[in-house]
Amino acid sequence: MIEIMIDLQGGAKAPLYEKIYEYIKKEIVEGKMTQGEKLPSTRRLSENLAVSRSTVEMAYDQLLAEGYIKAEPCRGFFVCDITELYRLEKQVSAPKSYEREKKAKKRKVDFSPYAIDTGNFPYNIWRKINKNILLDDSEDLLLSGDGQGEYELRSAIAAYLHQARGVNCSPEEIIIGAGNEYLEILLAQLLGREGTLLMENPGYPRAYYTFLNMGYTVKTVPTAEGGLTLDNVCRENPDLIYMMPSHQFPMGTVMPLKQRLELLKWASEAANRYLIEDDHDSEFRYRGKPIPSLQSIDCYGRVVYLGTFSKSIAPSLRISYMVLPPQLMEKYHSECGFYSTTVPRMQQEVLREFIEQGHFERHLNKMRGIYRSRHDYLLGELKKCSWVKKISGDYAGLHLLVQVDTVLSEEELCNFAAEKGVRVSGISKYLFPEAQSRKEIGKELQAPTLAEPVLLLGYGKLSEREVRHGLELLGGVVREA
Amino acid sequence: MIEIMIDLQGGAKAPLYEKIYEYIKKEIVEGKMTQGEKLPSTRRLSENLAVSRSTVEMAYDQLLAEGYIKAEPCRGFFVCDITELYRLEKQVSAPKSYEREKKAKKRKVDFSPYAIDTGNFPYNIWRKINKNILLDDSEDLLLSGDGQGEYELRSAIAAYLHQARGVNCSPEEIIIGAGNEYLEILLAQLLGREGTLLMENPGYPRAYYTFLNMGYTVKTVPTAEGGLTLDNVCRENPDLIYMMPSHQFPMGTVMPLKQRLELLKWASEAANRYLIEDDHDSEFRYRGKPIPSLQSIDCYGRVVYLGTFSKSIAPSLRISYMVLPPQLMEKYHSECGFYSTTVPRMQQEVLREFIEQGHFERHLNKMRGIYRSRHDYLLGELKKCSWVKKISGDYAGLHLLVQVDTVLSEEELCNFAAEKGVRVSGISKYLFPEAQSRKEIGKELQAPTLAEPVLLLGYGKLSEREVRHGLELLGGVVREA
Numbered sequence: 001m002i003e004i005m006i007d008l009q010g011g012a013k014a015p016l017y018e019k020i021y022e023y024i025k026k027e028i029v030e031g032k033m034t035q036g037e038k039l040p041s042t043r044r045l046s047e048n049l050a051v052s053r054s055t056v057e058m059a060y061d062q063l064l065a066e067g068y069i070k071a072e073p074c075r076g077f078f079v080c081d082i083t084e085l086y087r088l089e090k091q092v093s094a095p096k097s098y099e100r101e102k103k104a105k106k107r108k109v110d111f112s113p114y115a116i117d118t119g120n121f122p123y124n125i126w127r128k129i130n131k132n133i134l135l136d137d138s139e140d141l142l143l144s145g146d147g148q149g150e151y152e153l154r155s156a157i158a159a160y161l162h163q164a165r166g167v168n169c170s171p172e173e174i175i176i177g178a179g180n181e182y183l184e185i186l187l188a189q190l191l192g193r194e195g196t197l198l199m200e201n202p203g204y205p206r207a208y209y210t211f212l213n214m215g216y217t218v219k220t221v222p223t224a225e226g227g228l229t230l231d232n233v234c235r236e237n238p239d240l241i242y243m244m245p246s247h248q249f250p251m252g253t254v255m256p257l258k259q260r261l262e263l264l265k266w267a268s269e270a271a272n273r274y275l276i277e278d279d280h281d282s283e284f285r286y287r288g289k290p291i292p293s294l295q296s297i298d299c300y301g302r303v304v305y306l307g308t309f310s311k312s313i314a315p316s317l318r319i320s321y322m323v324l325p326p327q328l329m330e331k332y333h334s335e336c337g338f339y340s341t342t343v344p345r346m347q348q349e350v351l352r353e354f355i356e357q358g359h360f361e362r363h364l365n366k367m368r369g370i371y372r373s374r375h376d377y378l379l380g381e382l383k384k385c386s387w388v389k390k391i392s393g394d395y396a397g398l399h400l401l402v403q404v405d406t407v408l409s410e411e412e413l414c415n416f417a418a419e420k421g422v423r424v425s426g427i428s429k430y431l432f433p434e435a436q437s438r439k440e441i442g443k444e445l446q447a448p449t450l451a452e453p454v455l456l457l458g459y460g461k462l463s464e465r466e467v468r469h470g471l472e473l474l475g476g477v478v479r480e481a
Numbered sequence: 482m483i484e485i486m487i488d489l490q491g492g493a494k495a496p497l498y499e500k501i502y503e504y505i506k507k508e509i510v511e512g513k514m515t516q517g518e519k520l521p522s523t524r525r526l527s528e529n530l531a532v533s534r535s536t537v538e539m540a541y542d543q544l545l546a547e548g549y550i551k552a553e554p555c556r557g558f559f560v561c562d563i564t565e566l567y568r569l570e571k572q573v574s575a576p577k578s579y580e581r582e583k584k585a586k587k588r589k590v591d592f593s594p595y596a597i598d599t600g601n602f603p604y605n606i607w608r609k610i611n612k613n614i615l616l617d618d619s620e621d622l623l624l625s626g627d628g629q630g631e632y633e634l635r636s637a638i639a640a641y642l643h644q645a646r647g648v649n650c651s652p653e654e655i656i657i658g659a660g661n662e663y664l665e666i667l668l669a670q671l672l673g674r675e676g677t678l679l680m681e682n683p684g685y686p687r688a689y690y691t692f693l694n695m696g697y698t699v700k701t702v703p704t705a706e707g708g709l710t711l712d713n714v715c716r717e718n719p720d721l722i723y724m725m726p727s728h729q730f731p732m733g734t735v736m737p738l739k740q741r742l743e744l745l746k747w748a749s750e751a752a753n754r755y756l757i758e759d760d761h762d763s764e765f766r767y768r769g770k771p772i773p774s775l776q777s778i779d780c781y782g783r784v785v786y787l788g789t790f791s792k793s794i795a796p797s798l799r800i801s802y803m804v805l806p807p808q809l810m811e812k813y814h815s816e817c818g819f820y821s822t823t824v825p826r827m828q829q830e831v832l833r834e835f836i837e838q839g840h841f842e843r844h845l846n847k848m849r850g851i852y853r854s855r856h857d858y859l860l861g862e863l864k865k866c867s868w869v870k871k872i873s874g875d876y877a878g879l880h881l882l883v884q885v886d887t888v889l890s891e892e893e894l895c896n897f898a899a900e901k902g903v904r905v906s907g908i909s910k911y912l913f914p915e916a917q918s919r920k921e922i923g924k925e926l927q928a929p930t931l932a933e934p935v936l937l938l939g940y941g942k943l944s945e946r947e948v949r950h951g952l953e954l955l956g957g958v959v960r961e962a
Contacts, residue, residue, distance in 0.1 A: 087644055119619040124914035127615040134608040139599040142795035163569050178659045178823035185666060189694045209819050213670045314623035316826035338690050342659035344828050345797035361569040365547035445747045
């Protein structure tokens with residue numbers, strides 16, 4: 001029989017049964033109590049330690065459940081063979097790589113067009129919803145659920161899309177997924193992987209590389225040559241067009257209704273033509289009524305609508321959604337219906353509550369006000385700068401385009417700015433090389449270059465002080481050139 | 482000037498400022514207060530309503546932030562033009578489809594091999610970790626973070642894999658993703674989409690269809706003919722082998738060391754050969770020491786290791802991980818490094834804490850004890866059944882294979898059982914048709930059929946009473962035939 005003496009007063013703050021459990025477990029793991037040895041009875045140990053018998057019973061129950069000891073009827077408790085048990089010790093972390101050190105380097109002002117405001121996130125509400133959902137101890141929360149995403153969340157998204165973007169869809173036509181790229185990968189599987197996709201140049205790099213990765217031939221038309229005009233489209237003759245009609249990234253242009261109708265008609269004229277409408281930041285428009293989505297005027301069933309909560313709530317959520325026309329939905333069920341959802345059930349439940357309880361509406365209106373005032377401030381300050389030649393892409397989204405009056409090249413401008421602690425990117429960064437397939441990419445193709453530097457200035461997370469400071473530093477770079 | 486009278490006593494329980502906010506918002510939305518109308522000053526309204534001035538100020542601040550009213554210096558508060566604001570009303574849900582009704586139909590006993598125990602999930606601990614993480618109000622929680630998954634979570638997984646499965650890897654070699662299928666899709670992009678994959682038949686259907694979807698030629702070798710023997714592999718000459726050496730699904734077999742070494746050597750003999758080791762449920766082994774992973778004995782850098790928390794924690798988490806050999810990791814950085822992670826940051830943080838605080842270790846040991854006793858009980862009961870001819874796949878995983886002594890076909894057996902409320906699947910369900918590409922699947926190819934019915938009996942979530950009841954009903958089906 002083992003004698004057990006535990007110091008229950010000292011050490012970390014923890015329930016008594018936990019201390020007894022930890023002590024005995026440690027003795028067993030370290031080999032001080034060995035296989036087959038008998039433990040004291042719960043009555044005796046409780047007397048020795050001067051704790052209640054139920055406290056000792058809880059400790060023994062835990063040890064039993066985890067396989068450290070076993071109970072033999074009428075004989076008592078014995079130490080088990082623990083060679084099969086998991087014993088996971090925290091390892092000393094490997095030295096963090098150089099890559100990570102580099103990332104951590106702080107900049108003074110970051111004009112990234114992807115930056116969002118994080119200071120106004122409703123942490124309290126999010127925490128409360130999280131807590132309430134976990135309080136239910138619901139078995140459903142542990143099972144993977146519907147492959148398309150939970151029906152109730154899809155209902156909430158369908159209602160939002162209808163009211164905010166004029167999108168016509170039922171919850172049955174929505175697929176929820178972990179980010180736009182995942183949904184594009186799914187779409188490429190549905191459409192076959194041998195098609196040709198057309199997009200504007202410059203454009204959104206991740207969409208470009210995703211379709212290349214999926215085996216697509218990706219062609220581009222320069223926005224400088226009118227972009228996705230009917231003429232350009234007919235000449236390139238793609239199967240699929242990727243477009244952002246409400247607010248093109250990075251140019252910030254809006255596609256006119258006539259052009260939208262022409263492209264819809266073009267798509268309807270052959271069996272396998274589809275238009276992918278990426279409505280990435282349509283939530284934030286600061287002048288005039290929101291522009292209805294392309295999907296809302298599609299009477300041919302040719303638009304695949306893509307949206308995300310990355311900008312309207314937070315990128316870390318990893319929740320996007322795709323609305324498929326009926327014939328693609330059918331194909332989804334037959335060829336991709338076996339995939340589990342890529343979004344955790346709990347996260348889906350939290351988002352559903354956030355929308356249904358009206359918090360999403362309030363958050364959107366509040367954030368639009370905040371972004372609008374940041375937009376107005378940056379625009380006002382830019383108008384005072386002598387080195388600013390032209391401003392475009394205004395009154396929507398989270399960045400402005402600024403043509404700079406300088407002898408410097410775009411690359412030099414960005415590099416000199418970086419040296420002063422200002423992160424800013426030029427539009428060339430969003431120009432694609434003239435590659436059309438993944439294999440060609442390896443050949444180091446050149447992206448087309450532009451005559452004059454155009455900078456993207458994102459204002460999503462910048463204070464007025466930061467904007468002023470950033471513009472001063474940029475002005476300095478131009479003057480010193 | 483508008484007069485505002487609000488009943489602050491009645492109605493739902495809510496803070497006073499919230500009631501004032503809701504009242505004024507409603508008046509504006511319903512057009513009872515119109516654009517340009519002046520609101521009472523905060524002083525005056527606080528007197529009229531007999532509340533503190535700061536309460537009214539909070540309500541006005543909220544209305545200001547969300548764009549319902551605006552403040553004009555020295556003049557006061559005025560109603561805004563609200564036509565641009567989001568007003569999301571909850572829509573009546575569309576009638577739920579037949580599909581959903583069908584799913585909801587309850588069965589008496591469900592022997593699904595995918596079922597896990599949900600009653601022993603540590604809800605309290607999970608809730609507490611969730612709460613603590615959200616309490617930090619950390620900006621990082623909102624940003625999408627590292628595309629491979631957070632470094633700290635990858636460190637925790639690397640330590641676990643090393644200690645529990647002998648896997649040799651650094652956090653830099655791990656990619657975290659939303660489920661095995663997502664990681665397989667990523668892998669197919671890295672390996673090019675024109676290869677041939679070999680797997681055993683029967684096997685895991687989702688892996689089969691995922692690689693078909695990605696454009697692979699998928700060949701299968703029958704387990705009845707020895708499965709992935711060196712002879713069979715050399716004859717089929719694939720680029721890629723998908724295998725479950727520690728516990729093949731659904732057969733429950735373990736690949737001998739000699740065969741593992743032969744396949745590793747085979748893989749090392751040509752540049753583009755890789756072995757995908759899906760270590761899906763290796764956590765649950767009830768006799769003898771855990772079998773080390775194939776990855777742990779790979780000295781050629783030819784094993785891609787896949788694992789998941791779906792079985793060890795919960796399928797709804799949607800967290801899997803993949804360990805890539807160095808040359809594939811390089812390819813990942815150059816071709817797939819642009820993808821954002823598919824796992825929400827908050828979920829990653831919660832899991833990291835769960836592992837680092839030792840809860841994962843405790844949960845694994847506890848669940849193994851629970852599953853072991855369910856396994857033992859089912860095995861014992863099966864041995865008493867006269868209609869059971871042979872039992873296999875025992876002492877690991879979450880299901881047993883049972884060969885049934887009956888004149889019924891496997892399909893008849895499963896259908897008759899379903900009529901009695903018992904969900905049970907035959908092994909034919911996991912036999913693949915002899916298709917090799919997605920295009921052929923449409924042709925309704927026949928899967929090979931087996932001579933004698935073999936059932937998969939999962940016990941993950943069944944009580945002893947349910948097991949007894951289910952076996953009685955199954956016995957009845959056999960006797961009545």
